Amino acid sequence: PAIFGPNEDLPLDLSGSLAAFQSLTEEINAATVGIRAKPYTLDEVAYDFITVANEAMARPIRNLTTMKGHDV
Numbered sequence: 001p002a003i004f005g006p007n008e009d010l011p012l013d014l015s016g017s018l019a020a021f022q023s024l025t026e027e028i029n030a031a032t033v034g035i036r037a038k039p040y041t042l043d044e045v046a047y048d049f050i051t052v053a054n055e056a057m058a059r060p061i062r063n064l065t066t067m068k069g070h071d072v
Contacts, residue, residue, distance in 0.1 A: 021046055 004010045021042050029039040 018042075 002009050002011050004012055025040055025042045025045045028045060032040070
């Protein structure tokens with residue numbers, strides 16, 4: 001969808017996003033040498049970003065439904 005950019009009318013820049021995630025993956029792997037048995041893949045890093053975003057979006061909904069007496 002064209003929801004990116006200052007006017008929210010641009011599509012996602014796929015090559016720019018891939019380059020940014022590749023750079024971040026390399027930085028994470030450099031920082032975790034000797035801590036982790038194998039390096040992270042780009043897909044693992046991207047998946048973890050999605051996991052954090054989902055949790056950040058779900059938490060307020062969970063809190064609201066719990067306050068209304070619904071157990072989630």
